[in-house]
Amino acid sequence: MDMIKKTRNVVYVWEFPVRLYHWINALSITVLIATGLLIGHPIGIHLAPEASMTYWFGWVRFLHFAFAFLFFFNFIFRMYWGLVGNEYSRWFNYIPIRKKQWAQIWAVIKSDVLLLKYDEESKPIGHNALASFTYFLTFLAFLLQCLTGFGMYAAMSQSWLPKMFAWFPHLLGGDMMTRQIHHITMWFFILFAMVHIYLVFYHDYIERKGTVSSMIGGWKFVDKDDK
Amino acid sequence: MAIKQKTLYEEIREAGHSRRDFLRFCSMMAAYLGLESSGVAQVVEALENNPRLPVVWFHFQECTCCSESFIRSSHPIVADIILDKISLDYTETLMAAAGNQAEEALHATMEKYHGEYVMLVEGSIPTENEAYCCIGGRSALEIVKEAAEGAKAIIAWGNCASAGCVQAAKPNPTGAKPVHKVLKGKTVINVQGCPPIGEVMAGVIVHILAFGRMPQLDRMGRPKAFYSRRVHDTCYRRPNYDAGLFVESFDDENAKKGYCLYKVGCKGPVTYNACGVIRWNNGTSYPIQSGHPCIGCSEEGFWDNGPFYQHLPSFPGFGIESNADKIGLGLGIATGAGIAAHFLATNVAKRKRIKNEDIVINEK
């Protein structure tokens, strides 16, 4: 039996603002998906025979919009933190423009998707290049969801913020298509969440670097020579 | 041959309408246009003093429902005067002249009133092969381009002229295009709907008559006075929507109670029109009031966003029964299966690593 004996260091990777962003994001997306699904498929619960006696569907929509604002400002905050945060949360990690990033993406595919060989090259301290790239795609999806969501919301609001998005639905040919795209994008979030949660557990399980708890306390356990 | 031009008011009186009728008409129009009360006087004054507005009305790929809607407009003055007597110099469906005579009338108007006439277009324009729609040996495209040259304002009636309507629905065999797409750089007023409400059509014309300029338009070129709110925002069934009281099928108890039609496909939440306010057939009713969901007839591509009786549109390329949720659910199941497979494979492929590694942790 070959025992591998390794010494690990504890590194502070995810700063508090990043962790706060992450959990606010998770909460708001969960609420937005739940309320969004209800808006798309209202369940037939008739709490009262007359409309004047209840407002439950109105509250579902209210929740959707309230969490939409939270989601939006949280997202803006993360964009800002990408400019001032530590090296692991900076914006340039997320866009694969350097050769090294592509090499790492390939290494991750071999190591973690195809399960060929365990490759330390594919395990940087922060996000690996493939993960970063998918987060970049989710940022684009956040943006699309905000553009379509606030674009639709503009018609029912007098406030300046949604009004700033009023131009967007017209690019898609109107609210019909906008709503359809908003709905389809929701599925991207659902699929992403499934894979994301699984992979966090997977990495924790295989690498023992504390991937799961790192988003709670911020610390990871890394090999001496990890970068 | 210079004829003294009559004003609209003179024509109206000659047609046997009283001054009271005329004033009623003016206030009705001002109200629809959302003008302040002083605006009524402006409309009255304009119709009393301005000479009649020369109008040419073209019919291309269409079904004439816009004309039908217009002549059913609630106020008799609209039908009698604006349409019959005064303004219409050319309209293939209603004019007495035909053939060469009609073409001559058109050209006479376009020459004599160059820069002054209003051009109304009903129907879309084929571009796949221009020959799909020809009048007097000339293609619709040619005619539109020529007439637009000297037009003071261009109005596209209905969904066909504004967005292509059913002719432009997939696969759009004639390459049908709305007016604004073939007239680049010109402002076109899109009076949307299939058909538009008669009063809305009249209101737009009266606006041009009274103020000599275009009404304010939204980003889709629709007059804001009529198209700035969704059918959903002015729907009298809206409280049922907010209360979660929905019709589940057309013959259920809920339908009888007049609950919201959202779940049977109502497109009111994505449709900008004035149906809930002005209503149809002299303000009698509108589709939702008659128990039918809005099909979104004043929106671009509403045919391709069907089926009409289902909330989510079918997913392009996956057949009419498909929708984003069915496809999403399928992908979700596939993803779940993928995750399970990956999990099992991991435990096999990395079993040594999972069992053997021994890690000592150092605090820095």
Ligand code: HEM
């Ligand atoms: C993770 C993010 C989000 C998800 C998953 C989501 C999901 C959904 C879904 C599934 C619907 C129902 C669509 C339908 O079938 O009719 C919906 C509706 C809507 N969403 Fe979102 N949404 C998100 C973010 C936002 C944001 C940021 C806004 C911005 C205000 C927003 C505004 C709206 C509006 C206005 C509607 C239409 C509601 C109505 O007309 O009653 N959404 N959303």
Ligand code: SF4
């Ligand atoms: S019937 Fe249609 S327009 Fe009226 S409240 Fe329901 S969804 Fe909205």
Ligand code: SF4
């Ligand atoms: S209710 Fe909807 S579909 Fe019906 S006429 Fe009005 S906009 Fe068109």
